Amino acid sequence: MPQNTDDQFYTRADAHIHLANEHCLDTSRGKVSASMMYALARFNAWVSACGFENGADMQAARAETLDYFVAQYRAMLEENLDEYIAHFAEYMDKTEPES
Known part of the structure; x- marks a missing residue:
């Protein structure tokens, strides 16, 4: 689970899904x-961009910003991949109807 989540975190995520x-x-x-x-x-x-005064300041923090978002996405993707691996049969029920 991502750190520093509020009680509406999963509600918002589920709305996007x-x-x-x-x-x-x-x-x-x-x-x-x-x-x-x-x-x-x-x-x-x-x-x-909302956290900066100007484009130059944003440019100066570009690498740090990229590192932050990529690390967050990677952690969330790893967590969700692991969950799907552990529960594959349940989540991906591909039961074919009997003929």
Whole structure:
């Protein structure tokens, strides 16, 4: 679980997942995933920019900002991959109907 979460953390995450699942009804999961990653990158660039007075200060912290977000994403992805590995049969029930 990510550190420093508030009581609405998973509610917000689930809302984004629900929206992504809706988009999967009319396009591929890969396309939806790519759009979500782009949107998150764009949003995080904006969140980061809000913490600076000017572009030069933001440029000076660029590497640190990238390292932070990449490390956070990696940790969250690792946690979720491990959960899916441990519960694969339950989460990915591919039971075929009997003929």
